[in-house]
Amino acid sequence: MQPPRLRRSLPCVCAFLWLSAAFATGAEIRVIYPEFEPDIDGKEVDWIYGDYLMKNDQISVTIAAPIATRDANLTIRGIGASILDLTLNHPSNDQLSAFIPTAGRYQFHDPSQVQIGRDGDAVFWQCRSSKSLAGDGTTAIVRYRLVDGNAFVETTVWIEGDTAETVKAFDGVRADRSFEMEQSGSVAYCSDAFFRQTIGFKSPIGTEPPQWKNGRPAELHYSDQHVQRGDAMTTWTVLLYPATSPIDLLAVAEGSHRSPAMHTFEVPLQIPGGDQQAAVRRAKISLRTKTESENTASTPFTLQTDDQGVAHARLVPGKYIVWYTAVGNTPFVQIIKSSDQPQTIRLGTSATSGFSATVTDGDGTPIPAKATVYAANGDPPDFGPDSTRTFVKNCVYAVHGQMHCPLDPGTYEIHFSRGPEYNSVTRQIQVGKETITELSVQLDRVVDTRGWVSTELHSHSSPSGDNTSDQYGRVENLLCEHLEFAPCTEHNRISSYAPHLQQMQLSHLMATCTGMELTGNPLPANHQNSFPLHHHPHTQNGGGPRVDPNPVVQIERLAMWDGGSDKLVQMNHPNLHQIYGDLDVDGTPDKGFRGMLKWMDVIEVHPLETIFQDVASKPPNVREMRIPLFQWMQLLNQGYRIPGVVNTDAHYNHHGSGWLRNWFASSTDDPAAISTDEMIRQAEAGHIVMSTGPFLSVVGTSKTGETQAIPGDDLAAEDGQVNVQVTVQCPNWLDVNRVAIFINGRRSEKHDYTRKNSPELFADSDSVVKFDSTITVQLDADAHLIVATIGEGMTMDKVMGEQYGKRPPIAVSNPIFVDVDGNGFQANGDELGLPLPKSPHEASSGK
Structure with a gap:
């Protein structure tokens, strides 16, 4: 079977306009541009301008433009000539990540090789490859063909060249996480039951189904009966059927080409x-x-x-x-x-059993809230996967404070919460058959955070490409955990939470802006967040920069994007040993990626528990150094005044957001009035407290002046005496039992207070204010002071779930920099007992 030799069509836009206008009643093919956008719904829609749309009365297909820079997302790259979106028109619901002809063994990077046309009652799209990754001299041609009225798209691959007959016949499929790979009759299929899409794959010749092979992408292998070989050529054809479910698929794929009703x-x-x-x-x-x-x-x-x-x-x-x-x-x-x-x-119905609840604040106003439901006996209810919205596993996210929750008859314990500034309320209910228990729940905002707002600077959903979570569900999660400022930071794609907030009519409850996480290799050094960034919808990367294999180049590119506009650049979950002086993490000091440090505005330093651990005596392997808080304090002692932050890096929606947060100083307590510019300024100044829940207030004063210093500030103390006012507040579901001051990164034995050794300093466990004391610290030289508090032996598990709730309540301030001798703060150079990787020149010079 020879590949068709087709004349190249008219110049791109004119050709597609002609093909769609001339055959408007049948199958059509167009280039996608701002005046013509596909009407495709679904969580995994990935088309951008310059891609192609094939459509008939049954299905819609988008094809990635064959250019070298065409990426679908973080994990699906170099995707030219692949199918990105495939769905029925009614219902429209794309959950497929990609169908990749030849499973990526050939690159399609030359748009001049695209040919389109009409073949009888069908339209087609065809492209020749630019390169074989095997370097075997073969060439691939891929052709998509859509016939009027058919509920499938026909895909044909030709491999040409002297060794073409030895090339194995298989394609790739990215259908992630909740998809299952199955077979039935002559059809192989992948099916996501919950998100209601099934894709079928059937050869038009032979009776055997293609065979699945696990991988990323999953490989779809064709047997000899599916493949034709000869005359220095190998070719195969597969029919792709979008469907709602296996029964829907088989009604079409195992019957006639025309769809049943x-x-x-x-x-x-x-x-x-x-x-x-x-x-x-x-x-x-x-x-x-x-x-x-x-x-x-x-x-x-x-x-x-x-x-x-x-x-x-x-x-x-x-x-x-x-x-x-x-x-x-x-x-x-x-x-x-x-x-x-x-x-x-x-279908007929019965009466529902469960509960309805209205959740209000102390003034009786409905507020966003989370309900976490546990069964008294047995497993908790499972409302849906961790990637969905609203009802997620055993959680209900009620952004308007009202919920109707179905439950099977039984006894349940329900924890209502609104983040760590609010008390939690627990209700135990007995659910009877076909009865609804009505609940009125009041969540009091008991923690006084005036002058500070809660922030989350790093979270993800399906557009990132390394997860399949509903982005709407991410915003629900953030709102119900009372995050007041949260930029959108998907991997390698500028995106926005604003449309979801507008749909909810809750833009006034959470400030946001567009941003991204630029995610490259090597890991973990080459991950950086930045916001705000200008969003260009439906363009490659949303208008954001591309990655670079050199982390120093990449972070500078990100910092200077949008014409060097003012933005925050955050270093994500770093191995600072690698960055400071061991780029290949082999334990031998080298230049590292130290040039990155000058571009960092803030650094992620979680887990916070590290501050109470004896890291120096039992250091981790250099390749596994997940001790950024300790390393951050080492860098502070070398004079790098880069503030620390913590973020969840949430990828899924079941308690994903909220268990880790920052409080930023703010001129307003109203989320509707929060300015992104001010959030950047406060972050760069280090006016930050990091926490899993406890609210920690730290204010330093001295006799030298009347100025008060909060975390991130400088403070002059000519006599070396600093008064540190420390206040810790918690709602009724959190507690702490230890407060300590760290001087230049070392815990002060004198200022390490526990409920056991200093009970007079700690309030009762049912008090909101757990600790409120002015601590006098005497210094002999310049020093930075960090305050930390923790609930040792305590957890947050009922409110924050089993995965994240096992962590202790803990909060850590950014440092106050104290100048004792009057010539400005000078770092002391202490490496805290674990030498930083330094080049031989640095080591010999004492740098």
Whole structure:
């Protein structure tokens, strides 16, 4: 089978306009540009301007432009000529990351090799490869063909060259995390049951299905019956079917090329209340065919409804037994008869069991809140995967303070929370069959943080490419944990939380801005966040910079992006040993990536517990140095005044945000009035307290002047005496039992106070103010002072969940820099007992 020799079409835009206009009633192909954007829904949509859209009345397909710089996201790179988005038009729901012809063994980097046209009742897109990664002299041609009325796109690959007949026939599929790879009959498929998309792969020749091989991407291997070889050529064809589910797929792929009628199932689960209530109508619908003459049943298939209780499937005409299951509802069974015409089938329902709650603050105003539900006996309820929104595992995120939560009959303990400035309320309820327990919950804001706002500077969702979390769910998580400033920092893509906040009508509750995490190699040195950055929607990287293999070059590029505009550059989860002087982390000092330090505005230093550990006596392997807080204090002693921050780096939505945060000094306590510019200034000044929950206030004074110093400030103390006012506040679900001052990074034995050795300094465990004391510190020389507090032996597990709640309540301030001799603060050079990697010249010169 020879590849078609097609004439190159008209210049790009004109050609696509012509093809779409001339055949508007059938299949069409266009280039994507601002005046023509695809109407494709789904969590994994990745098209940008310059890509291509193929569409007919059944399905939509986007194809990545064949250029060297075309990346879908962090983990799907060099993706030219691959299918990025593939979905039915109704319902439109793209969950596929990519279909990669030849599984990336050939590069498609030359747009001049693109050919398009119409072949009878079909349109096609074709491209020749630029390079074989095997270096074997072969060339690949990929062709996509879409026929009017067909519910699949046909993909053909030709391999040409002297050794082409030896090339293995397989393609790649990126369908991540919640997808399962399966086979049925002659079809291989990947299926994400919860997010309601299945993609089928079928060869038009032979009866065997393609075979899956695990990997990233997963490989789809074709047998000899699927492949034609000869005349220095190997070729294979596979048909790609987007579907809602396996039963929907098989009705099409194992039947005729034309689609059976789409059937819409509605499960009208009872949800009282208004539109702003956190509630979902999630249900699993099971179907099996019923043969009238034999009265036997086949193996059931499952459909997952969306959050509105709606599911779709094309069905072969016949009788089906249908039943559904939903948390808090009695299973309901009925028999339906499908036909060759579209139908809407409304399934019967029972009354729901569970609870409804309204959560307010002390003034009676509804507030965003999280409910974490535990069963008294057995496993907690599972409302949905950790990548979804609103009802996530055993959590309910109610951004408007109202929720309707279905539960099966039983006894439950529910923890209502709103972040660490609010008390938590625990309710134990007995849920009866078909009954709803009404709850009114008041969460009092008991921690006084006036002059400070809570921030999260590093979190992710599906656009990052290394996770599949719903970005809307990330914003719900941030709001319900009372984060007041949170830039959007997806990997290698400028993105925005603003549309979600606007959809929720809650932009006034959380300040945000566009930003990104620029993520390259080597790890972990080459990860940096920055915000604000100008967002260019539907362009490569959202208009952001590309990575560079040299971390020094990359961080400078990021810092100078957008014409050198003012922005914050954050070093993420670093191995500072590597950066300071051991770039290959082999234990032998070298120049490192020390040039990065001058571009860093702040450094992530978690885990905070490191400050109370004896790191120097038992240092980790240099390749595994996850002790950035200790290394940060070493750098402070070398004169690098780079403030420390902590962030969750959340990738999934089940308690992902909120268990780690910063408090920034702020001129306003109103999130609606927070200025990104001010947040940058406060961060660069080090006006930061880092915490898993406790609110730590640190103010330094001296006799030299009347100025008060907060973390990050300089303080003159000519007599060496500094009065440090330390206050620790906690809500009722947190506590601390230790407060210590660190002088130049070393814990002061004199100023290490515990509830056991200094009980008079600590309040009762039920008090909000846990510690409130002025500590006099006497210094002989310049020093920086850091204050830390911890609840040793304590956890946050009921409110923050098992994974993150096992950590102790802890807070660490940024340093106050004390000048004793009047000539400005001078760092003391102390390496804290663990030598920094220095070149032979530095070591010999004493630098």
